[in-house]
Amino acid sequence: MATTPAINAHVHLDTHLTHPSAVTATLTGSQAHIPLQGLEAADWHIVAENTLVLARIDHEEPYWAEKAAQHLAADGITVEITPRLQKAIDEEWTWADYPMPWCTRTEIREVSVEAQKIYDDIRHGRLLIHAHAEDSHTTVAVGTYLDSGKSVHLHGENHLRQVTETFDSPARALVSFERFHGDTMRLGPAPMTDTERAATEARTSLGAPTTAPEPPGPGPETVPAYAADPGDHDALLDEFLGTHGN
Incomplete structure (x- = not known):
């Protein structure tokens, strides 16, 4: 039975250095173009060679970064999430004085x-x-x-x-x-x-x-x-x- 060959790409996910909720993705490997195209299609933005940023207006970047990591891993791409980004992913928060407090x-x-x-x-x-x-x-x-x-x-x-x-x-x-x-x-x-x-x-x-x-x-x-x-x-x-x- 044939197996799907591994994709030679590694994605390093981290928090943005100066914008607290934004997330960066650094890509390496001879097939880095594969995750790059997938992330760009998901509205990540290229800021440098093999480097992308996810920046939203709702501060939900860690949540969507985790979803992206799951999709990439399912495609056979190696994904690394830094401890500080993982902490942001795991953090439970809500908006202060949210005008619809009944919402989950x-x-x-x-x-x-x-x-x-x-x-x-x-x-x-x-x-x-x-x-x-x-x-x-x-x-x-x-x-x-x-x-x-x-x-x-x-x-x-x-x-x-x-x-x-x-x-x-x-x-x-x-x-x-x-x-x-x-x-x-x-x-x-x-x-x-x-x-x-x-x-x-x-x-x-x-x-x-x-x-x-x-x-x-x-x-x-x-x-x-x-x-x-x-x-x-x-x-x-x-x-x-x-x-x-x-």
Whole structure:
């Protein structure tokens, strides 16, 4: 019975030197291009030859780094995780003053994943932001997905940004947005948050950041194993969106 030949590649995963939650991957071996292409497809960014960085806006990089390590190992690639990264992977934490305290840790991550998708769609040019405005100490925006033509209203920043309403055309979305936010409406996307700026710096350099990264609002706090009270989480989430949405 034929066996799959071993892949001559080694992946060294570690925490970023200057951006606490970001993760670096250093690749060696004659077939290092194999894990490189896999990591790049998973939105890791090349910052130097055979060196990549995973930088997100939800501080969940250690979790996704562990998932990447599992996939690479399953493909026969040798993966090393440093003790300090393993400590970050094992750490249990949640956001301080999180506005949806009923959510379990898994549900908090689901909200963050959706926010990350919106951020990535904007950053990669898939979601064109037409205008933004201030709304109760946060940012709201209106934009259109270029592939589908669907227009959306967005509410929140960083790991809390969500789609609150969808429209069939940019015109309808803009008219509705201006009706609610005309007083503070500004054309184009909002300026980057401190968290977005820190993620950008981490993706482009392994050196010291030009500005000190700040968490979006109250940052993560270490807690015991997260246990949410029983309840209808979907209904509560709908209530939150109804209260804070446009």
